[in-house]
Amino acid sequence: MNQDELKQKVAEAAIEYVVPGTVIGIGTGSTANLFIDELAKIKGKIEGTVASSVASAERLKGHGIPVYELNDVDEVSVYIDGADEATKHLHLIKGGGGALTREKIVAAVAKKFVCIADGSKLVDVLGNFPLPVEVIPMARSYIARELTKLGGRPELRAGFTTDNGNVILDVHGLQIMEPTKLEAQINNLAGVVTVGIFALRPADVLLLGTAEGVQTLGGK
Numbered sequence: 340m341n342q343d344e345l346k347q348k349v350a351e352a353a354i355e356y357v358v359p360g361t362v363i364g365i366g367t368g369s370t371a372n373l374f375i376d377e378l379a380k381i382k383g384k385i386e387g388t389v390a391s392s393v394a395s396a397e398r399l400k401g402h403g404i405p406v407y408e409l410n411d412v413d414e415v416s417v418y419i420d421g422a423d424e425a426t427k428h429l430h431l432i433k434g435g436g437g438a439l440t441r442e443k444i445v446a447a448v449a450k451k452f453v454c455i456a457d458g459s460k461l462v463d464v465l466g467n468f469p470l471p472v473e474v475i476p477m478a479r480s481y482i483a484r485e486l487t488k489l490g491g492r493p494e495l496r497a498g499f500t501t502d503n504g505n506v507i508l509d510v511h512g513l514q515i516m517e518p519t520k521l522e523a524q525i526n527n528l529a530g531v532v533t534v535g536i537f538a539l540r541p542a543d544v545l546l547l548g549t550a551e552g553v554q555t556l557g558g559k
């Protein structure tokens with residue numbers, strides 16, 4: 340099976356985690372898009388969704404699936420989203436598509452976070468994938484200097500603005516041995532909106548698409 344077929348398998352498997360009659364949190368990216376297409380087949384069974392990006396909201400609406408503002412819902416039963424890297428501890432790097440801030444917010448609200456990814460995303464140590472950091476534009480140079488002090492090589496994502504009007508620094512060359520510590524450290528820099536490490540609030544379940552089938556890591 341190729342990577343797209345593996346993504347399709349985990350998108351299908353994630354349907355099992357949809358809680359009928361509730362609001363579902365929806366991630367961003369190619370794997371989340373496949374999940375949205377699967378969700379469309381059972382859209383009558385859910386109350387609606389909250390989306391972590393404008394792009395996902397548009398795709399959901401295109402399927403006729405209700406999309407609510409997060410501020411208008413009391414509860415998100417489950418958040419389903421992809422990742423750029425994941426460990427067996429369910430720590431993640433996210434933000435390859437630039438949606439990390441809204442993703443972290445919806446993940447924080449959700450009772451359960453189900454991460455869906457093809458098996459190539461599983462790593463022993465996070466950091467081979469350049470770590471996305473969303474930054475307020477006026478703080479870009481300062482934050483780049485601070486990230487360099489932490490051992491990384493930040494690169495501005497050229498020509499890209501987030502849904503929140505900010506820029507992304509992609510940090511190369513990090514070996515993230517202590518994800519929770521680095522997440523807190525980078526989040527504490529004035530001007531950082533969000534760092535793409537998801538370790539303080541890791542996934543609860545990781546569904547990995549492999550040639551042998553869908554593997555489940557973490558709780559049910």
Ligand SMILES: O=C[C@H](O)[C@H](O)[C@H](O)COP(=O)(O)O
Nearest residue numbers: 368369370421434435436438
């Ligand atoms: O900002 C984008 C998100 O964090 C995505 O979940 C991540 O980049 C993985 O995307 P894909 O499913 O396309 O590999």
